[in-house]
């Protein structure tokens with residue numbers, strides 16, 4: 001049975017879309033047939049990050065409304081045959097996400113996919129609530145700063161109270177914390193919350209720590225999910241997180257500031 | 271602070287309040303508010319109280335409860351998550367002679383919460399004690415007519431003795447609260463002595479004053 005993962009946060013700009021793209025690609029690399037859906041109606045960022053923006057014909061809303069079928073709308077990734085992108089509409093607004101329509105589309109996707117990754121919009125309104133409603137698991141993307149942690153806490157509460165699993169009294173949504181845009185240097189200087197601070201407040205299991213890394217911007221500018229970049233700390237951290245999601249044990253990396261050798265510092269290489 | 275709601279209605283109340291706040295914004299910023307309903311006995315719909323709460327929050331005030339409420343108003347206020355307090359005078363008169371009935375010791379009178387209380391949620395233990403085994407997040411609110419026990423960190427707001435029981439207490443394993451209140455008296459986090467922050471504490475009323483005891 002297919003597994004629905006929502007990537008959510010409450011707060012905007014914390015790395016949900018970056019994470020959705022990386023996690024979906026990571027699952028596909030592990031041989032899981034995966035589709036990543038853009039629930040951020042009106043903004044449409046996912047197809048850019050996935051590098052398929054010039055192949056979009058029909059979108060999620062078209063399929064919900066019955067104007068196109070799944071085969072017409074799904075875009076197969078050029079790098080991984082197990083990976084598909086389901087883009088959203090840039091012209092409509094989030095009210096177009098009718099819950100029944102979304103349910104029908106998800107049920108159809110479940111027939112042929114192992115994992116369905118839902119890239120949630122920011123906020124705690126209709127769009128975000130619809131994205132998390134059908135989730136089996138949630139990846140709560142959080143930056144190590146107070147307002148992001150507070151919004152994540154709020155979203156975790158909503159997952160526990162307003163998801164379909166909660167409403168039906170089924171086993172709760174499996175909630176994971178992914179700490180992103182983590183700068184070990186700034187944490188060491190006391191400018192950002194530590195991993196322990198964040199875990200203490202949110203008290204959910206930690207799936208991974210994604211360091212702040214220039215490679216993320218580079219990756220999204222070239223439409224390549226950062227997980228393809230195995231030289232980049234962020235890419236490697238995402239690979240670890242996906243492995244953990246699938247039950248492997250991996251040590252947490254990138255928690256402490258990197259010790260720079262004198263040699264590297266002298267030559268200005270990070 | 272206690273704000274009296276007149277007969278004139280919400281729009282009027284808001285306007286008067288806005289101009290008062292305009293004159294001394296420092297004084298009002300984030301001030302906890304108890305609404306006195308003495309002059310507005312007609313207001314009895316939960317929706318009205320929810321609206322009032324929104325209005326007060328919008329003005330950067332912290333609504334915590336109502337006083338001088340009739341039974342219908344108590345009910346409606348509770349539904350909107352506002353505790354009911356006895357007016358200070360009534361409380362003084364009542365306290366020495368007839369202590370409020372304690373909830374019976376039976377398990378049915380206490381409410382047990384085994385999960386963390388997340389930001390944006392509110393829990394009300396009506397008619398009894400509230401026991402929370404995990405932490406209460408900033409932006410969450412726990413309310414009980416009796417005592418409150420928190421076996422994690424209390425980082426949100428805790429309101430014990432919500433219907434006026436001045437004997438109610440708050441026990442926390444780790445005090446980092448935004449606000450603690452007992453029977454209409456309150457302390458905001460700025461008023462809690464630094465020595466108690468992050469530590470186990472007991473909060474009670476002593477002669478109508480909020481007291482924090484470390485242990």
Ligand SMILES: Nc1ncnc2c1ncn2[C@@H]1O[C@H](COP(=O)(O)OP(=O)(O)O)[C@@H](O)[C@H]1O
Nearest residue numbers: 012013014015016017018181211212213216217
């Ligand atoms: N680990 C990271 N290091 C550096 N920049 C990041 C990282 N994660 C995300 N970003 C950047 O942050 C911005 C917001 O990311 P995005 O994934 O679009 O967030 P959201 O979908 O939550 O709004 C983008 O410019 C992205 O490139």
Ligand SMILES: [Mg+2]
Nearest residue numbers: 016017040045
């Ligand atoms: Mg996004």
